[in-house]
Amino acid sequence: MSQVENEVDLASVKVKALEWVYGEGNYEGQQVWHAGDPWLFWIVKNTDRTQYVWCETLNLEGFVPASPVRGQFYTLDEAKAAAQADFDRRIRSALALNEPRP
Numbered sequence: 709m710s711q712v713e714n715e716v717d718l719a720s721v722k723v724k725a726l727e728w729v730y731g732e733g734n735y736e737g738q739q740v741w742h743a744g745d746p747w748l749f750w751i752v753k754n755t756d757r758t759q760y761v762w763c764e765t766l767n768l769e770g771f772v773p774a775s776p777v778r779g780q781f782y783t784l785d786e787a788k789a790a791a792q793a794d795f796d797r798r799i800r801s802a803l804a805l806n807e808p809r810p
Contacts, residue, residue, distance in 0.1 A: 721803060723796040728788060741784070749791040751784065760787040 726743035728751075733740045737755030744765075753760050759780040778794065781787040 721800055723799045726788070726792055726795055741788075743791065749778075749795070751787045751791070753784070758782065760784050762787045762791050 726749065728741045728743050731740050731742070732738065733752060733754075735754070739753045740750060742750040749762065749764055751760050751762050759782055761777055762779045762781065764776055764778050779787065779790050781790065
């Protein structure tokens, strides 16, 4: 199987959609959505901001307020789509297709 065939096959792999859970944040009016268990990604919307901030959790034991910001978006759907695309890319990069047997 050629490298090109591998890439086509990996691109056709369906990755399970992230399941987002809504919750209130630590501050008044703050909204938080998280996906994964433990939280892999989270999106926060503060009352004094117009954008949704997508972050990545580096601590496998849960929420870390200082997690790296991965992007800022004007809609929740845009933030979720960016997180899903990143998740899909990471899953596919970890897969290896079996070579055909002679």
